[in-house]
Amino acid sequence: MKRQWTTRVVGLVVAMTLVAAACGSDDAAVGTGDCDSVDQVSLQLQWVTQAQFAGYFAAVDQGIYDKYCLDVTVREGGVDIVPQQQLASGAADFAVSWVPKALVSREEGMDIVNVAQVFQRSGTLQVSWADSGINEPADLAGKVVGNWGWGNEFELLAGSRKVGLDPSSDYTLVQQSFDMLALLTGEIDASQAMIYNEYAQVLEATNPATGALYTADDLSVINWNDVGTAMLQDAIWADGARLANDEGYADVTKRFVAGSLEGWAYCRDNSASCVDIVLANGSALGASHQAWQMNEINGLIWPSPDGVGMMDKGQWDQTIGVSTSESILASAPDSGAYTTEYAEAALDIMSGRGMDTTGRNWRPSTVKLNPGGE
Numbered sequence: 001m002k003r004q005w006t007t008r009v010v011g012l013v014v015a016m017t018l019v020a021a022a023c024g025s026d027d028a029a030v031g032t033g034d035c036d037s038v039d040q041v042s043l044q045l046q047w048v049t050q051a052q053f054a055g056y057f058a059a060v061d062q063g064i065y066d067k068y069c070l071d072v073t074v075r076e077g078g079v080d081i082v083p084q085q086q087l088a089s090g091a092a093d094f095a096v097s098w099v100p101k102a103l104v105s106r107e108e109g110m111d112i113v114n115v116a117q118v119f120q121r122s123g124t125l126q127v128s129w130a131d132s133g134i135n136e137p138a139d140l141a142g143k144v145v146g147n148w149g150w151g152n153e154f155e156l157l158a159g160s161r162k163v164g165l166d167p168s169s170d171y172t173l174v175q176q177s178f179d180m181l182a183l184l185t186g187e188i189d190a191s192q193a194m195i196y197n198e199y200a201q202v203l204e205a206t207n208p209a210t211g212a213l214y215t216a217d218d219l220s221v222i223n224w225n226d227v228g229t230a231m232l233q234d235a236i237w238a239d240g241a242r243l244a245n246d247e248g249y250a251d252v253t254k255r256f257v258a259g260s261l262e263g264w265a266y267c268r269d270n271s272a273s274c275v276d277i278v279l280a281n282g283s284a285l286g287a288s289h290q291a292w293q294m295n296e297i298n299g300l301i302w303p304s305p306d307g308v309g310m311m312d313k314g315q316w317d318q319t320i321g322v323s324t325s326e327s328i329l330a331s332a333p334d335s336g337a338y339t340t341e342y343a344e345a346a347l348d349i350m351s352g353r354g355m356d357t358t359g360r361n362w363r364p365s366t367v368k369l370n371p372g373g374e
Contacts, residue, residue: 035069037069043074047076051196055263057263057281058267060074068256074281084097084101084237093252094236099235112240113238118309122225124156124192125193127190127219129220134220135222138163138165140189148175154326162229179198180202195300203215203369231319253342257342258350271298292369
């Protein structure tokens with residue numbers, strides 16, 4: 001990987017110098033034509049094309065990565081794709097993965113490093129019907145409880161154990177599909193759902209008793225952020241060995257993180273545009289569903305009190321605490337598992353350009369869901 005930016009100094013002056021050296025002034029056109037050459041890099045997503053990844057698609061669509069002399073290929077994920085494995089094998093330059101899943105891979109020997117903690121909050125819920133009597137983790141006793149498995153169940157297991165329930169005996173744990181059909185048909189009492197996806201699927205379904213769509217009043221939700229067992233989710237991961245030994249890759253990582261975080265800032269301020277961008281990239285989900293998802297994803301990122309991409313030490317410690325108590329990890333990871341170096345450099349660049357890096361004034365919108373999410 002070629003090194004494009006030769007000026008290296010610490011802090012804001014350097015960050016701005018690097019941008020100017022690579023891509024010209026902010027007042028000039030900042031497409032790839034202003035770069036001496038362009039680095040081609042790939043990003044492996046952990047799931048299919050949807051607004052969960054809108055910031056990366058927007059950074060491509062809006063020419064944000066171009067400003068950093070990057071030509072970025074965003075690769076769709078799926079059930080059979082493990083993004084951190086793609087990263088560790090060299091098949092991708094960067095990956096998006098939930099923190100506990102990536103830390104398991106790191107503990108197994110993959111030298112991967114969290115270089116930007118994009119999501120500041122967990123989006124995982126356990127959803128039941130309002131008349132089910134399930135309002136908190138203790139109420140799961142004796143119930144049929146769904147989860148996806150594949151490492152998505154950790155918050156549920158820790159949350160139930162926290163109130164004295166043994167997942168192996170106090171409730172029936174079943175693997176559900178990546179939809180809400182089992183809840184809608186009454187096969188399970190409590191269903192795992194992401195606030196930005198499966199939860200909306202219920203609200204897009206018709207209540208046969210009324211002929212109208214279900215509403216939030218029809219549902220009862222356990223939010224693991226409120227329980228205290230929420231775990232950090234979407235983060236950008238890089239190859240640790242390449243960061244340590246390849247100055248060119250380390251330089252590209254700074255630019256990639258900066259471009260990605262700018263993409264997320266764009267989606268915060270232009271959510272409707274980002275929905276259109278995601279749809280244009282081939283999402284199978286409908287427009288109103290994606291609008292809901294974009295709104296909820298923004299809520300997982302913003303506000304970022306320490307700056308977008310920075311690690312919240314309290315949330316990190318909680319994630320590690322849950323991971324070790326649940327034997328997800330044999331022990332806490334070493335200090336090299338994450339670094340704020342690249343997010344800090346990105347924030348210097350963004351702040352120097354007058355951009356809002358915390359989103360403290362961001363407020364959620366009201367999104368009207370249509371039947372089936374159309």
